[in-house]
Amino acid sequence: MSTMVAPPQNLQLQSPLMRLPAEIKHIIHGYCFEIDQTIVDPVVGSGARAEEPPLLSIPLLQTCRLVxxxxDRRAMYSRNIFRFTTVDRARCFFASIGNTYSTCVQDIEIxxxxxHGDHPGTxxxxxxxxxxxxxxWAKILGSLHVDARGLKCLRINFESWPLIPIPRAELWDLLxxxxxxxxxxxxxxxxxASKGLSMEKRDPWSPVHFVGGDDVGADDLVERMWRAVGESEHSKVIRWTRADGKLNLEVVTKAYLSKNLDDSWVGPSMRKRHTDKWPANGTCTWFAYQHRNSDLIEPTTKDINPSAAG
Known part of the structure; x- marks a missing residue:
């Protein structure tokens, strides 16, 4: 990036910002590079390698050549969510920003x-x-794992299932x-999607939230999500949140949950009986999920709160 603008000759030491230690300046820059909305299909300009993606043309970078x-632009990629609608746009983005910044990307949404059912190529x-x-084919065409080696969080967005022209069962199999x-x-x-009380009463892992029906085939969504998170059984939980008509179902490590999502989280939500509805928002252990149709009591609650682990 910096090769597109000539290096400065004036160090501007009259500026209090320029006189700060480098570590402090990096912290300040990091806050400037973080935005509160998802960045959709960032397009890199054809005239320069690794140009800042849309919504991140921070005025700070335009103040002077020294700044x-x-x-340090790494926070620009590590602190934001990048959403992609096609593989081509994802690959072009990573190819353009290069290894220096692609390894910083931590949160991606598909x-x-x-x-579309008539265009199965996508x-x-x-x-x-x-x-x-x-x-x-993955080795020939590349993969997200190779392009984003620092990836920590992956989101797959199926909230628009009513508008996706694919039969429910096929869409479920694809997910x-x-x-x-x-x-x-x-x-x-x-x-x-989870709009209305009737949807809220459904179990958070019900296929009806993601493809519009609950008779679409094998009910192993959580199992597949569970295997995607690389920690031991007692180090992660199943979590769900509802807001603005959306349902976020996730498997997350307890460390990531406490550090990045809810620093006041103390443990999974519990039901008195298996016939009770799951709360609208909550978490549960793998044991509670596996025995969701029975009243078996979890044998231990050790290590529920990672901050209290000895």
């Missing part, structure tokens, strides 16, 4: 609105891209297939 060259491309480097090869993440999120 332009000194600012938008399923471009999927679905196949996503399946290949999410093959995590396994198989011949499950997209999760099949994933591994080593700290957080995997599947986003669906």
């Amino acid at each position: 332009y060259h000194q600012a 938008d399923a609105r471009r999927l 679905s196949r491309e996503w399946l290949n891209y999410l093959a995590w480097g396994h198989g011949t 499950r297939a997209m999760l099949l090869k994933l591994e080593g993440l700290e957080r995997i999120v599947v986003i669906g």
Whole structure:
């Protein structure tokens, strides 16, 4: 990035900002580079390698050449969510920003609105891209795992399922297939729709939230999500949140949950009986999920709160 602007000759030491230690300046720059909305299909300009993506053309970088060259842009990629609608746009983005910044990207969302039954190529491309480097086609075409080696959180957005022209059962199979090869993440999120009390009463992992029906085939969504997060059984939980008509179903490590999502989290939500409805928002252990149709009591609550672990 910095090669596009000539280095400065004036160190501008009259500025209090310029006189700060480099570590402090990096912290300040990091806050300037973080935004509160998802960055959709960032397009890199054709005239320069690694140009800042849309919504991140921070005025700070335009103040002077010294700031332009000194600012540490890694926070720009590590602190924001990047949403992609096609594999091509994802690959072009990573190819453009190069290894220096692609390894900083930690949070990516896949938008399923471009999927179409009459154009199965888009679905196949996503399946290949999410093959995590396994198989011949993944090695030839590349994979998300290779492009974003620092990835911690992956979101798969199916909230627009009513507008996706694919039969429910096929869409459900596609969602499950997209999760099949994933591994080593700290957080995997599947986003669906949950509008109205009738939807809120459904179990958070019900296929009705993601494809509009609950008679669509094998009910192993959580199992596949669970395998995508690379920690031991007692180090992660199943979590769900509802807001603005959306349902976020996720498997997340307790460390990631406490550090990045809810620093006041103390443990999973509990039901008195298996016939009770799950809370609208909550968390549960793998044991509670596996025995959701019985009243078995979990044998231990050790290590529920990672901050209290000895």
